[in-house]
Amino acid sequence: MLKLFRIGIILYCCALCTKVFAQSSFHKGALVTELKTGLEVYNLYASLWQDLGSRTRDTLYEDKAGNTYFGLGAEYGLHKLIGVGATFSSHKFFAETDSTTGKKNDTRANNFLVLVNFHPIATKKFDLVIGGDIGYSRFKLKTFDKDNTVLTAGELAMSAYLNPRIYFGRFGINFKLSTPYLKYNNVSTNNADFNKNNKYNNLKLSAAWCLGFGIQYRFLEEK
Numbered sequence: 001m002l003k004l005f006r007i008g009i010i011l012y013c014c015a016l017c018t019k020v021f022a023q024s025s026f027h028k029g030a031l032v033t034e035l036k037t038g039l040e041v042y043n044l045y046a047s048l049w050q051d052l053g054s055r056t057r058d059t060l061y062e063d064k065a066g067n068t069y070f071g072l073g074a075e076y077g078l079h080k081l082i083g084v085g086a087t088f089s090s091h092k093f094f095a096e097t098d099s100t101t102g103k104k105n106d107t108r109a110n111n112f113l114v115l116v117n118f119h120p121i122a123t124k125k126f127d128l129v130i131g132g133d134i135g136y137s138r139f140k141l142k143t144f145d146k147d148n149t150v151l152t153a154g155e156l157a158m159s160a161y162l163n164p165r166i167y168f169g170r171f172g173i174n175f176k177l178s179t180p181y182l183k184y185n186n187v188s189t190n191n192a193d194f195n196k197n198n199k200y201n202n203l204k205l206s207a208a209w210c211l212g213f214g215i216q217y218r219f220l221e222e223k
Contacts, residue, residue, distance in 0.1 A: 023124040025167045027222040030077040032085075038212030040091070040180065041066045042205035051197040058201070065205060067093040067109070069212075075117060083117040087133060098144070106142040109182070111135065111157045129163040129174075137182050139203070149191040153184035153203060165216060176212035181205070 026032070044065040050057045071089030078084055093107035113135035121128040137157035143149045161178035187200035 024122045025127040026119045026122040027080050028077045029220055029223055031219040032075045032216050034073045034214045034216040036212055036214035037070050039068055040210040041208045043208050045204045047201040049199045049201055067091045081119050085115050087113050101144050103144040109137055109139045111137045125167045127165040132160045134158040139184055147191050149189055151189050153187040155184045157182050170218045172216050174214045174216055178210045179207040
């Protein structure tokens with residue numbers, strides 16, 4: 001009788017564990033929405049072509065650029081391991097005060113991206129997300145010089161990331177380590193005098209390091 005009781009306890013524990021681990025924080029048909037923020041630091045490369053009259057010159061500028069961002073996104077589960085979605089984020093870059101004007105350049109970017117996520121580990125309270133996104137970035141730089149020159153551009157944005165999520169029921173928090181990449185080939189300005197003799201061939205930002213934090217909420221039950 002004691003032996004049968006022990007076997008029953010073991011089978012009950014096994015069944016309970018199976019039920020617990022069968023519950024998943026991500027599944028086919030899940031809809032996960034997110035609010036996010038973070039800090040990005042880029043390696044900046046800008047190529048400027050200049051017509052100096054008797055000759056031309058190509059100059060490559062290299063620097064660091066950092067920004068903070070806020071955004072939102074949504075992901076839908078196509079499979080218990082695969083999700084697709086879209087995100088929007090607004091970025092404001094850090095700037096130093098200009099010694100001549102006493103003002104700071106106002107540099108911003110808005111990114112519209114589609115994403116694909118892989119969920120290799122998804123338990124009741126933890127979801128490991130490995131993913132990537134790609135889409136369109138709109139860049140704008142206000143210089144506040146005497147001509148109020150504004151640079152604008154729009155082109156490619158993409159990133160790869162590791163994004164672990166922790167859940168407390170349907171609500172949760174997440175952390176993000178990413179390697180974003182931005183490239184603008186069609187930089188233009190509103191300054192006609194500048195445009196006569198100067199042209200930005202391209203502007204590229206590749207990640208040095210980027211850290212993010214977000215809160216998420218999961219809708220819809222597993223069918």
